Amino acid sequence: MPELTVETDAGALVRRSVLPGGIRVLTEAMPGQRSVTVGAWVAVGSRDETDGHHGSTHFLEHLLFKGTPSRDAMAIASAFDAVGGEANAATGKEHTCYFARVLDADLPMAGEVILDMVTSATLDPEEFDAEREVILEEIAMNEDDPGDVAHERFATQVFGSHALGRPIGGTPETIRAVPRDAVYEHYRRTYRPSELVVTAAGNVDHDALCAQVLDGVRTGGWPLDAQAAPAPRRQVVDSTAGAGFATGPSTRVLHRTTEQANVLLGGLGLPAGDDRRFVLAVLNAILGGSMSSRLFQEIREKRGLAYAVFSFSSGFADAGMFGLYAGCAPNKVEQVLELLADQWLLLATNPVEIDELQRGIGQVCGQLVLGLEDTGSRMSRLGRTEISTGELLTVTETLDRVRAVTPEQIRDLAAELHAQPRHLTVVGPFTEHAADGAARFEKGVPHA
Template sequence: MAVLANNASGSVPDTSSGTGPLAVSHENPTGPSSILLPLVPTPAPTADGSPAAQDPTLVAGTLGGVVVRRSVLPGGVRVLTEAMPGQRSATIGFWVGVGSRDEAEGQHGSTHFLEHLLFKGTTRRTALEIAEAFDEVGGESNAATAKEHTCYFARVLDADLPMAIDVIADMVTSAVIDADELEQERDVILEEIAMDSDDPADVAHEEFVEAVLGSHPLGRPIGGTPEAIKAVPRESVLDHYRRYYRPSELVVTAAGGLDHEVVCSLVLDALRTAGWTLEEDALPVARRSDTPVAIESTGGIRVIRRAVEQANILVGCPSITATDERRFVMSVLNAVLGGGMSSRLFQEIREKRGLVYSTYSFSASYADAGYFAMYAGCSPAKTGQVIDLLGAELDRLAADGISADELRRAVGQLSGGMVMALEDSGSRMSRLGRAELVSGEFLGLDEVLARVNAVTKKQVRELAAELAAAPRTITVVGPFDTPADFGH
């Protein structure tokens, strides 16, 4: 599970760092179509242990009526917007660059816990009043916790954007975190974890990430464990809130029918109303270091017994980071190997052999680490055979590479998907946040498509060979006690 949403009824924008290009469209007809913001390595912490600041970079550009702008406000608050002419709605997101990987010992699960609690009332609004504010205008609000960030977002009519900014700013700055509400929400989160534990596919993914990333903080479950949630005290959640929810950590992104200067003004007014001190010369905190860390994975098989009718299988290894230039190659590799009905995994394991209903490949990339995986769900009796076939397809890709037709189809699939995604304001809002917090790179759509089109068969084969040579981690959830039960 890459992202945990606050409520099941709302739609969650894609806040994960997956295989697709992680840059945000930024076009300028009078200059380059891409602007690279400085990927500043994280400096040594300040005396109080907080991250050091980074220099702000302000950018703006236009193309065909589309405008992407970035401003650094007093306090170091960053605001990024993308105007979509003709849109009658807008999506706004308040991001904090803290996720489950940042939790200290004794605070595991605090990030997701806090995300829930911010909907439970502020010094100005009750939980019901927060919900009513969006319901009475037909809006949608939600939040999502990921491994490296948290986002509170809403989609409303353009006329209701001031309300959305005011309410979310109130939640982010002035949450009460009442002791009784915390205990009640503790039970809600335990039920959420129990629900996820009843989903064997979800269990397989969580167990795989823990197995493949080992002791790296990215390997921890976003929501925490039942034991951690039962044990975390209110003071730990409050400490997490005070440490990370501050102006220099805040990123506000918006897309749709909007005006950048108006959004900046509304954000400033809302934060000042909440009582935040916004110093004129304050700078944003630095982005995370993008220096890859060595994941000491030795591979192996992890078996989780569940009395289920279908075994859930994941096979994979550590992989590239979110800013690795090969992320475009990885996108093409996944499209060929397991990205659709014409992919190799689907054709070989489902269409040709009829062994599975679902099979695919994917990768997840973060600031300093990542992983690649192939998934399949099959009859327990076929588990060993399917594991072998997953590995064999990766090995074949590494040995023989891909054909010109496969490369052409993969590029077309990725290009079409990216263009269609731009029709949605939620996707654009989310891309702005990921670019600011992770990559620091704004690429025009033409540049993104050019990079995908520039991927070669040789590059795909080389990356596949690297993946195939890595120690292989296998996770199986099914009616088994040991790998010997399915012939491994």
């Protein structure tokens, strides 16, 4: 059982073991905690779906809570409710996670139930049809939120025909069309030992959890080849080499009967493993990550043009996304877009002052440390790191990299992002024919 042990901060200890079948188990023992968060991850997300299976990954997230041969949906829910625990799941573009937060004494129960769900879901046909309707309602709910619509359409513009541009939950058309057999095939093809990563943080015994994982997987009937290696991480490819990403700028205007316009401007960002991700974190803090950021000060504080305004980024194995958002009155869209574009260009052409740099660094460092105060965030950090890069940095190492960011690095990265084809998404009370007008909204940005 190959193992890695790393002593992290404040006496916490991270251990990683590779079990038969290529299963990986990572734990972070946190002194003084009375709770544990445990998660079962598979490195399978919406981007891994093939034709005829679109929406299957998110469908499985729902269906795994519907029952196994040994417990039905009520038994799964009651197991966690009876101990005051919380259980949930999340589907991403590159992974799916089933997790629970419980008292340390209840970890054996939580681990048993989650492993039973992951290895032995029945995907009952009647439950399948009922859950299809639930997912359609979830999609409808998201479509009623103009902010969600704007972000979803923006991702589609940025990533083009690439699988990263597909909605995680599928579309009403794909959910209505996908048959139970296709989802079951997707489950059997992608949920296997070499893809399984189990992480836990809190008052957890690593050896005991490893033994429980092996027992749970064997009970579920998964084959465990002692010589099997973990599934390799995704291959990082050049995101500009014709992989389906959008190659030119675009503008999209979507009509919604709203009192406010939702505006998104941006393009491709950095992959999750890029060494400059620490520079991007500070850049984001300075541009639109706080109340003292440039976007907040210029658009909200000085001019009162928006309540919500910020910048954001997300990273995947071979690409990322970077954008600026504002919610404003429909008749203020042109002015707001000019300010968004101007502030981005200013950051791309002039190094930031030292005091602004230090404020941005301080914000990133503080949020990092505060964000890791609970067992759930620590569990998630272990899982995401193992699946994406495998580079598990201590908090101190991460803080050192953030503190090493320079004004020139921020300017150069902002300029690189600014040079990418830019995409504009506007959702609000406009007609679809407003695209020509929207092209005039943004100062100095070419449009296709």
